[in-house]
Amino acid sequence: MSDHRFLRALRRQPVDRTPVWIMRQAGRYLPEYRATRARAGSFVALCKTPELACEVTLQPLARFPLDAAILFSDILTIPDAMGLGLSVEEKVGPRFARTVRTRAEIAKLGVPDPEADLRYVMDAVRLIRRELHDKVPLIGFAGSPWTLACYMIEGEGSSSFAKAKALALDDAATMHRLLGVVARSVAAYLAAQAAAGAQALMVFDTWGGLLAPDMFRDFSLRYLAQIAQSLQGDKAAKNIPLILFSKGANAHLEALADTGCAALGLDWTISLGAARTRVGDRVALQGNLDPAVLHASSDAIRSEAKRVLADFGPHPGHVFNLGHGITPDVDPERLGLLVDAVHALSARSI
């Protein structure tokens, strides 16, 4: 299994075809997902029921020859396990019943025990691995400390996360205390996913790109590096490749590559060739087709897939993906066409 093209590409080894998976591949664009989601009653119930999480994780693999499965879950499971009370309403987004803003509130937060407080996630990982029968590797994931802290402080989504930024500016020590406990929680959570069977790990730093450069280094990057270091010292996780995706933070690729991760996720606003030149052979790169391309014609999808492959060039170390999650309004057939195009256009002898 360690010879699967997805894991080989993450190790920058030659592959027969460029591996491809798609962020949010188990999601609302699939009618079978919407059916399971309706049966679950709520998005959070879907995440918390291992059998249903397993079912939706496997759905896209039954349709398309994808090269990896990704655990169906949410980045906000950790704050939920810390007692914040997560709910997710369609078209509104995630919301916490309680926020965390003061030094006293932060002092009360503990690191959740993954096998106790987040057992449903670990059970889902084990079940999915069993059901996958080693067909493709399974990716586990978590949100970044900065991204989780944003939601914990605001209590919901925001276009600016001004409250989180204001706390960082006004009381950096308190912010670092929060980020510290969240980073330890993320590291423990990812290590437990590795122990439960995840064969690659990914951290989504969804809101890192909202930070000015100095703040990105202090409040996001530093904790991504701590997690990478922590996982390298963990028995189960040390040989599991870690992918960091700091959306909109293309100014910081070199620093992200220096964290010790195996690969960087990239959005579509940078060419893979330019990114590769900057990070050299330190990391593999994952990405970076604009998800909007899936609204264009078959010809455009093929030619854009070809362009992304050509941008990266004939080097080892590319995992094809979108630059952001697939959107609910995409026709699933378009995704099938993309996956086939990537495999066909990248076929080579090794």
Add this chain to the structure above:
Amino acid sequence: MSDHRFLRALRRQPVDRTPVWIMRQAGRYLPEYRATRARAGSFVALCKTPELACEVTLQPLARFPLDAAILFSDILTIPDAMGLGLSVEEKVGPRFARTVRTRAEIAKLGVPDPEADLRYVMDAVRLIRRELHDKVPLIGFAGSPWTLACYMIEGEGSSSFAKAKALALDDAATMHRLLGVVARSVAAYLAAQAAAGAQALMVFDTWGGLLAPDMFRDFSLRYLAQIAQSLQGDKAAKNIPLILFSKGANAHLEALADTGCAALGLDWTISLGAARTRVGDRVALQGNLDPAVLHASSDAIRSEAKRVLADFGPHPGHVFNLGHGITPDVDPERLGLLVDAVHALSARSI
């Protein structure tokens, strides 16, 4: 008047203090704006009534020692003048009654005559200039062709503008036809604003940053350059500094600086020092404090203003601004504090 510190900074000449103005300085964070807006009945009526547009343009100048006024208007006046029927609802955003998607629909579009079809804007410019009594320069503005085309195709805001991108990918010739007529309209509109009295011009490429690099060059940058060239050949506009703000397009600063514009607007995800190193002395830079800083304490606002000034360094050619518009939830006193801090911290002898 050409010796005002704002215009001197745009020409990269030494100034006694770093000039400062704020994107959306005439806006919802001001109670007096909300009162005038209520009197107007609608946002569009406010834009279309020169006396009221003048009134709100001047409101922030009565409160704060800002170094420039910016015409109160909307980037979507041009498509509205083309017959698309603009309405703007609070919390929903702009919407057109008609969209433009096909070759036939695009062929019907003409370049609006600014003094006829957009007379209310030209009248507002003339009235504001009269009422300003040369206290500070007046900035005129327009949306970029790509940004206007996004709204014209979608008919409203979007997180991805997938329809616009799909048209660009599937039928580039038709997209270029649309962008061509819009670019000619923007150039004529800005030239007319200059003739009516605008002393600086700004183009907001709000959605350029959503494009992959090749598409940015083909569908946004090319038309920004056309506008800059066109204005350089216009009698009224040729000596009027042009500021380009391509939000989220920091990968393209060198190319933007090569368009022939006088200055680049910058969001806060890049340090002004790094940007200055990349563009050299070709252009002035405008920006780039994170608007979220206005939610932090007075001390943090002052120290962040100091950091932005230090990032740029002791060179000529900096106009202080936020990296994006001021948000409606900001306490106006915080903005006063920022403006005073910028002036105090940047005072020098020339």
